[in-house]
Amino acid sequence: MTSILRALLLGSAVAAAAPAMAENLKIGILFGFTGPIESLTPPMADGAELAMKEVSDSHLLRGGDTVTAVRGDSTCTDASAATAAAERLVTVDKIVALVGADCSGVTTAVLNNVAVPNNLLMISPSATSPALAADTDRGLFFRTAPSDARQGELLSKVLIDRGIKTAAVTYTNNDYGKGFADSFVAAYKAAGGKATLVIPHEDGKADYSAEVSALSVAGGETLVVLGYADQGGHGIIKASLDSGAFDSFAVGDGMHSEKLTADFGPGLKIFGTVPWTVGDGATKFAALAKAAGKKADSSFVRESYDAAALILLAIQKAGDPAKAAQHVMDVANGPGEKIYPGELAKALKILKDGGNVDYVGASDVQMIGTGESAGSYREFENKGGKFETVRMLTAE
């Protein structure tokens, strides 16, 4: 008994005496591994772990630290389960930062109940609700996905630029749809457009002719559908075409699916906005993921890699994980050497030598405002059954 105690004491004394010794940093990954987006989360977690492995293998983080990922289940919908999982990650696993959470609702809960009280840096790759931009996070929360509010503004710009001054709007009745519709309508009105009617639609219904009939009575040059291509949005377009109510549709990212043109014919008049990355970052990440045998083209995988990479670079810049949050903006934005996926070792070295980096990453990270990615979008349009890029819309 005494000998064990002595050994323990000795061990802690050694650890305290040698702060420069390599540590094992634990980073939490809190995604909904069960629940409505369970098919998306495994590739996302793989993406985040890819960045951690890259840093860990380089032995360049601080005093040659290694990084271990600890996964937790956010369930995507159950705030209390997500909070409990995050609590466990902090108290039991002793994580120093968190990649996550995924869905906007649980992310808000974890941020307020766990991250803020514990001074924990959180970077979410996929929470897009505009409500998260509110400045109550004490500088601890960032996201590598752009807010839906941003897309609402850009979609409104697309309509105005096309000379469409009146439009009826329907959105899927959840946080995503409501936030998107609110920001779109506000921006559209400000730019001189008129939303004749704004109504929600429920997903999973058999028949949307009642909604479409109300929208058509209100009128408008085009119908703005902010929903999902395999859910209510599909039904709305079908009912509109069937009844001859609308023949042109403006849509958001949830409706970016060529299944629509397959179902309704290549002549379908549809255009809209979708987050889109072109350039070296995406290509380099695809090659990196392929070499590791992971999926690169699933939703939010690139953003997950970037979230983990930003956390680790910020820790390197700060030297102390507890102060990393103050340096996320520094490493995410310029000036400095541009860092692409697979170049994390180079970035760690530059930071170690006191230099600056401008992390570009897989999703072309550019942080704006209260710590969200500006995002780049493309305006797309159906041309003969294929969605083609009209132009890229980037942050101004």
Place this chain on the structure above:
Amino acid sequence: MTDLLNGLIHLTSMLVLPGLAYGSQLAFGALGVTLIFGVLRFSNFAHAEGMSLGTAVCILLTLWLQGKGIALGPLPTALIGMCLAVPVMALVFIGTDRALYQHFRRINARPEVFMIVSAGVMLIMNGAIRLIVGPDGREFEDGERFIVTAGGFRAWSGLAEPLVLKTSQAMTIGLALAVGFALFLFLNRTRSGRSMRAYADNRNLALLSGVDPDRIVRLTWVLVAVLSVTGGVLFGLDKGYRPFVYQQLLLPMFAAAVVGGLGSPLGAIAGSMIVAFSELALTFAWKKALGYLLPAAWAPEGLMQFLSTDYKFAISFLILVVVLLVRPAGLFGKPVK
């Protein structure tokens, strides 16, 4: 004159035709519900899932037929698939009855017990559908989708308002008339139909008169199979097949059967039309129609919508509650003394 025509066309296209089609689809379901209630004496909660399963079987058979290159020209191939699915579903229903309901009939279980058993059957069928076709929606309509298209009608008539008539709508209304008529002939004119009604009216008296109860039960399930497969397939053709939206039909179907009086086939049809038109008319935006039909000075400003479309389901509930309070036996039911 043009305004009047426009207004009437608008109402026909947006309200009357969809209402008739939806009412007919409900009627197929409500007839099945009322038949089971009348003859087998229980509320079948699994009815909507039965319709969905029947449609799923029909879709598989339709795909097989399409693979063989069989088509009906302008009509959907699903019509043949539907005929083939009926015997399959009849076997499924009779098998379910043999495995479950028969036992509870034999021990003279109370109707509530049957109801709970049917809820169990609903869950099992729900799982079976997931296994057979999966949870995703699918389109299985082929042939000519429209009889009258919006663009075609506008060009032909020169009116501002389009008239739309879908093949599936016309087929639904036509088949509802035909099947309804055939059902009445069967129940009123044939020996089997009469013994079924006798069994429904007074089970003991019918048994004493030599009616074979097992035969009546089998016959009922066969009729239910015809009604639910036809109704399910027509609903799927009209709105696109999604396996689990049929559950949402359960409440309007029961509301329709109760409004008409449980156990009364005529009542089920009338009740279905009442429920369908109430749902549509109360959530319909009347602005355009009134704008055409009223003098310009009276044209309304707002949408003239009594209820938001979100409340569509609440209307069946409302009708159900009002009927149970005011006339519990329904329009065509026999009041219990």
